[in-house]
Amino acid sequence: ETGVTQSPTHLIKTRGQQVTLRCSSQSGHNTVSWYQQALGQGPQFIFQYYREEENGRGNFPPRFSGLQFPNYSSELNVNALELDDSALYLCATSAGAYIETQYFGPGTRLLVL
Amino acid sequence: EDQVTQSPEALRLQEGESSSLNCSYTVSGLRGLFWYRQDPGKGPEFLFTLYSAGEEKEKERLKATLTKKESFLHITAPKPEDSATYLCAVQQGTSYDKVIFGPGTSLSVIP
Numbered sequence: 001e002t003g004v005t006q007s008p009t010h011l012i013k014t015r016g017q018q019v020t021l022r023c024s025s026q027s028g029h030n031t032v033s034w035y036q037q038a039l040g041q042g043p044q045f046i047f048q049y050y051r052e053e054e055n056g057r058g059n060f061p062p063r064f065s066g067l068q069f070p071n072y073s074s075e076l077n078v079n080a081l082e083l084d085d086s087a088l089y090l091c092a093t094s095a096g097a098y099i100e101t102q103y104f105g106p107g108t109r110l111l112v113l
Numbered sequence: 114e115d116q117v118t119q120s121p122e123a124l125r126l127q128e129g130e131s132s133s134l135n136c137s138y139t140v141s142g143l144r145g146l147f148w149y150r151q152d153p154g155k156g157p158e159f160l161f162t163l164y165s166a167g168e169e170k171e172k173e174r175l176k177a178t179l180t181k182k183e184s185f186l187h188i189t190a191p192k193p194e195d196s197a198t199y200l201c202a203v204q205q206g207t208s209y210d211k212v213i214f215g216p217g218t219s220l221s222v223i224p
Contacts, residue, residue: 004156040216040217041214041216041217042117042200042202042214042215042216042217043157043200043202043214044214045212090156090157092156100145100147100159100162102159103159104155104156104157104158105156106154106155106156107154107155107156
């Protein structure tokens with residue numbers, strides 16, 4: 001088990017609504033990355049935060065936004081939800097921006113109806 | 114177009130029946146190739162990083178190898194607890210936005 005936790009575990013929303021997902025970092029980890037994993041697919045990189053600043057972004061529209069707090073916990077916000085946003089959302093934390101040291105949380109399963 | 118493919122999509126083995134999973138990639142400037150294990154309802158768990166062609170890494174019953182265009186994950190004498198989805202990912206340069214995951218291979222090991 002990693003020290004990365006995510007909440008909530010499951011969520012159901014309707015199209016057009018907004019959602020906030022949360023991730024608490026493993027102790028000593030100052031970098032958090034968020035991924036979207038559709039059913040039967042590999043994770044897709046959304047963005048990364050390092051010491052509260054966005055440090056890289058994948059091919060996702062601006063309605064996907066994030067925050068990292070001084071304690072290195074993080075939020076992913078998605079506005080104007082679409083049906084295709086239904087997926088498992090994973091956060092991964094690391095001590096520095098090296099993918100090899102990433103530890104993933106268990107994810108939040110989002111269903112948009 | 115940069116992409117990562119994995120084969121087979123699903124693999125069913127008898128306990129003790131060794132096999133290999135394949136990860137093929139078409140990216141330029143490969144920085145590293147990563148293998149992960151993902152159990153149902155959990156996030157991916159890091160297994161290996163490979164940096165250059167010819168490199169090999171081993172962990173228990175798993176051995177990962179890398180060539181210029183593909184990587185193999187060899188599973189020797191698998192046990193039921195090895196059942197999981199195995200993901201590979203490639204990274205270009207040092208930017209996280211250049212991390213590309215494959216779709217995974219779902220492995221089932223039957224007692």
